[in-house]
Amino acid sequence: MMLRGRxxxxxxxxxxxxxxxxxxxxxxxxxxxxxxxxxxxxxSAMDGEIGKLQHQWSTGPLTAPDAKPAPGDGPTPSAPPxxxxxxxxxxxxxxxxxxxxxxxxxxxxxxxxxxKRGLGHYxxxxxxxxxxxxSVAGHRRTYGDPFKDFPQLRPGDAVVLTDGTTWxxxxxxxxxxxxxxxxxxxxxxxxxxSGFNGPGRYLTLTTCEPEWGHSHxxxxxxxxxxxxxxxxxxxxxxxx
Amino acid sequence: xYGWIWRHLPGxxxxxxxxxxxxxxxxxxxxxxxxxxxxxxxxxFNDVTVDEGMAAxx
Numbered sequence: 646m647m648l649r650g651r652x653x654x655x656x657x658x659x660x661x662x663x664x665x666x667x668x669x670x671x672x673x674x675x676x677x678x679x680x681x682x683x684x685x686x687x688x689s690a691m692d693g694e695i696g697k698l699q700h701q702w703s704t705g706p707l708t709a710p711d712a713k714p715a716p717g718d719g720p721t722p723s724a725p726p727x728x729x730x731x732x733x734x735x736x737x738x739x740x741x742x743x744x745x746x747x748x749x750x751x752x753x754x755x756x757x758x759x760x761k762r763g764l765g766h767y768x769x770x771x772x773x774x775x776x777x778x779x780s781v782a783g784h785r786r787t788y789g790d791p792f793k794d795f796p797q798l799r800p801g802d803a804v805v806l807t808d809g810t811t812w813x814x815x816x817x818x819x820x821x822x823x824x825x826x827x828x829x830x831x832x833x834x835x836x837x838x839s840g841f842n843g844p845g846r847y848l849t850l851t852t853c854e855p856e857w858g859h860s861h862x863x864x865x866x867x868x869x870x871x872x873x874x875x876x877x878x879x880x881x882x883x884x885x
Numbered sequence: 886x887y888g889w890i891w892r893h894l895p896g897x898x899x900x901x902x903x904x905x906x907x908x909x910x911x912x913x914x915x916x917x918x919x920x921x922x923x924x925x926x927x928x929x930f931n932d933v934t935v936d937e938g939m940a941a942x943x
Contacts, residue, residue, distance in 0.1 A: 678921040755934045782934045852933045859929030
């Protein structure tokens with residue numbers, strides 16, 4: 646009787662300990678997955694996207710499913726908005742403030758699986774270099790931490806993009822602005838509260854705030870400063 | 886639980902240890918390949934956009 650009671654207690658204690666150890670191991674593994682493994686996977690996916698783009702740009706003439714408008718004039722009002730292919734990369738972004746070797750692919754769309762492979766272009770917003778607001782979202786933490794240093798952006802910082810034919814140099818106009826998740830006015834063609842007061846060629850970057858949370862969003866706005874054909878080499882913002 | 890598994894593995898201690906190792910690796914693989922990718926979007930780090938439309942779709 647006494648012995649049986651002790652055996653039962655021992656069984657309960659052992660099972661409880663095993664459950665605790667298993668749970669602890671699960672949590673440790675999950676942390677490793679989120680902090681380390683998503684980065685490994687995202688880095689290789691992003692390198693793959695950039696490699697694909699560079700291969701595409703280096704071989705043959707640019708496949709131009711949509712002819713570019715002559716530089717300098719806006720899109721004709723009657724023309725339907727041209728779309729990038731959903732989920733595919735179409736540009737590479739460079740932000741010298743984040744490091745000389747910081748280069749990330751920009752993909753069409755902001756769905757979860759798209760943002761695992763690079764930065765996501767809000768598909769309702771303007772095309773790269775066009776009149777309107779070219780808006781891009783990116784992870785601040787996990788999946789390669791592309792926008793980890795977002796709060797360090799300062800007015801005048803360069804955001805350089807290329808689509809294989811043209812270099813676009815945007816200049817940041819504000820210190821990162823904190824807003825609420827539903828504030829879609831920040832990606833309007835003329836973003837609200839940005840200080841821009843007329844139509845122009847703008848760029849908006851969005852990421853999460855705080856770093857590990859989702860209660861707010863961090864926003865940076867920029868305007869198109871200069872463009873140059875790829876044939877003329879890298880723009881001064883990258884070489885200087 | 887672990888004791889029960891150990892007792893039911895075939896072979897001597899070395900074979901049991903080897904099978905245990907393979908089992909552990911299999912569990913880790915399933916977790917990293919299927920379980921964690923499913924669980925991770927439930928965490929807040931994915932919400933980087935200002936239009937919640939995409940979040941509602943997924």
